[in-house]
Amino acid sequence: MTDPTAAPLAADAGAGTDAGTARGTAVTAAPAPGTAGSTATARVLAGLSNPFALGFLLTLGGLAAFVLGLAISNLSTVLIYVAFALFAALGLDPVVRWLERHGIPRPGGIAMVFAGFAVAIAGILWLIIPTVAGQVSQFSKDLPSLVSDFQKSDIYSWLETNFSDQVGTLLTDAQNFITNPSNIASIGGGVLQVGAGIATAVSGVVIVLVLTLYFLASLAAMKNAFVRLTPARSRPKVASLTTEITDSIGGYLMGMVVLAFFNSVVALILHLVLGLPFPALLAVIAFCLTLIPLVGTVAYWVLATVIALFSSPVAALVFGIAYLIYMQIEAYILTPRVMNRAISVPGALVVIGALVGGTLLGLLGALIAIPVTASILLIIKQVWIPRQDAKV
Incomplete structure (x- = not known):
């Protein structure tokens, strides 16, 4: 005679055995308490559970990001110079390569391109500077006659008839402004600021030209170095994409x-x-x-x-x-x-x-x-x- 409860008990025993096996597998899969993995995990969890350590790490990361942003902001002018020079080098590179295809070595092609560029800049300055200087000189010479003609015009007579007090006040204020030494000093300071701005612009142009010369001479080496920073399996694709x-x-x-x-x-x-x-x-x-x-x-x-x-x-x-x-x-x-x-x-x-x-x-x-x-x-x-x- 068989016991009718034997089958359910056997099923329960099998289920228990499977559950125990699964739990044993899970326990085996987890790192042992004494292993390096469990130690590192415990340290990370302990650090995260400490509010002081967590706040210190977050503050340190935010401070590092702020310092990095401040450095980039202070270097913005230099980064703009580098970007200008890089794009100028990429723009001049087709001309240099065209000269190379016609039998001129790359250093000679770069020298020819820069010589032509220097001649073009000199020609532009030769056109702009004398014209602007002549116009300013002519305006300063004609200013008294322009003022005299305006005072003799019908518009000035109408203004003086209808707004005599205001016109007189404006003329007096203009005379006081011109004769005031502090105003002359402020105008001189503005002129000095304009001169400093022009000097900064000229120095920036020189820096861009020098960087362009270096970038143009080493453009192939720069591209090769950039390609070598990528994984070996991706280098052919990166090289093709960079060239394109x-x-x-x-x-x-x-x-x-x-x-x-x-x-x-x-x-x-x-x-x-x-x-x-x-x-x-x-x-x-x-x-x-x-x-x-x-x-x-x-x-x-x-x-x-x-x-x-x-x-x-x-x-x-x-x-x-x-x-x-x-x-x-x-x-x-x-x-x-x-x-x-x-x-x-x-x-x-x-x-x-x-x-x-x-x-x-x-x-x-x-x-x-x-x-x-x-x-x-x-x-x-x-x-x-x-x-x-x-x-x-």
Whole structure:
């Protein structure tokens, strides 16, 4: 005779055995109390359970982050110089490589590029400085006659008739301001500040030029060093991506220089044909302004048209219409042909990138916004999207 309770008891015993086995496995999987893993875990848990130690670690981390942010803020000028020099080197590299393909060694090509750049800078300064100095000198010479003519004009007579007390008070205040030594000292201090700002700008240009020379000479070594920082299995992909990004940035910057040169040539021709003043100076201004993407060409169009109004309203109207026509030709014909080597960026991202870059870094941000946006898009297309597609 079999006991009817034997089967349930056997089942319970089996279940108990399985549960015990599972618990034994779990206990075995956990680190033993005397092992290094359990000791480190116990120390971490003890540290986290101590409010003083936890608060000290959090405070120390926050202080380190604050010091790092302060250091980056103090080094912002240096970082801007480095960014300018790096992008200038990437922009000049296609020219140097073109000279290399025509049998000129790279050091000789770099020397030729920098010699041409120095000649261009000297020519720009030769155009700007005498013109500005002449205009300031002429204005200082004509100022007494301008004041005398204004006092003889009908507008001055009307002002003196209706606001005689106020006009007299303004003249007295102006005389007192000019004859007050403290005001003269403050004006002199402002002039000194302007001079210091000019000296700082000149030194910054020299630093950028020197860094550009070093970056241009060692660009290949810099790219190789960057690639070697990545894992060996990823180096071919990183090297290809780095080369594509640098080539696209260089092509974009060279394209911007070519388009700016076209703008300056068109501006010079229009000023000479219409007889507008300062054609060479305004051509240089056109070149500098149109280097800024999106807004540079429009800004020069507005500025040059307003300046032309002081010479001749009819000439200003003709200039505005002609330059507007050129802007359409540039947008639909020249830009697609010149920028064929650069990465295409959607129009909305171009606007957003230029706004963000200009807000964060000013002129530098506006200049590098489009190549940086294009580089990010390239990384997303060739790295992020393939990894997402590989996930099932």
